Amino acid sequence: YQRRVREAVVSTQSTGKLLTHNMMKSHCKGVVNGFPLKLTSTQMDVKEIEFNPDFVNRMLSRLEWPALVQIANQLGVGEGLPEMLPEEQQFEDEDILKKIHHVLLEVDVIEGELECPETGRKFPISKGIPDMRLNEEE
């Protein structure tokens, strides 16, 4: 493990990435689908994260692609994303992989809110961390 030397002081707090948004669904009582959660972003950041093409390719088959494209476009970071995944769910082209990498890992929703698409229940995001705790009755 190599400790990276940084030239500038960079905040490395936990982040709220779109990869995480793509995995979460609502656990509210009675919800049928619950995915995707609606997102309101009041503070967003973009940071450089080390690119690992193998990792990006491995994630592709686990993603719900249309939801990723939709949220990326909503946040204005979706430029260059393919509309659909190819059948093999892999890309050779590193430029495309870099764009997907950017959307999955380099966009950080620091402050905002998630919303259950069926109940409207809101979940705050603070310092990149969504609070998904439910009350007893929910």
Place this chain on the structure above:
Amino acid sequence: AVVSTQSTGTSEPDVASSVSVGSVMLGAGSVTCIEIDSDAIADLQQNIEEFEMENIEVIQADVTRFSVRPEFKFDTVITNPPFGTKNNEGIDMKFLDVALSSLTPSGTVYSFHKTSTRDFIVRRMDSKGLSVEVLAEMKFKIPQMYKQHKKKEVLVDVDFIRIAAGSTVKGS
């Protein structure tokens, strides 16, 4: 990786932090940490900053009341369940069930369980075609939390186990 931890006392926030940070150090592409306790999360954020960790995502949630899309599976799940306190019997098994259901077919679960539950867990995993390996035997210090606990703190024998597809080798 996914790290899911729930804190029951002062000893446990350290586990959430060190496991998440340790995972990144060992080459995990992305770590998702599901933690219910705000203090544990604060410790974790401090460690992330101190070690300049990237790609650790934190979600504040009760892992047994949290949903991930079923198609989104994890390669490694590390979990530190509460040890079945008086009103919470079976919570350790619930954690294990959540961990196993989040896993890719070739994935691995690492978990902490009271040694007293070892045989039960091995039998249960056996019936699912999964193997259990005890990687370490530890002692956890559990501070007094409830009036009915007579001692200030107790030492509990704990197994650190690995669960994966395959059958448990008898005698290991």
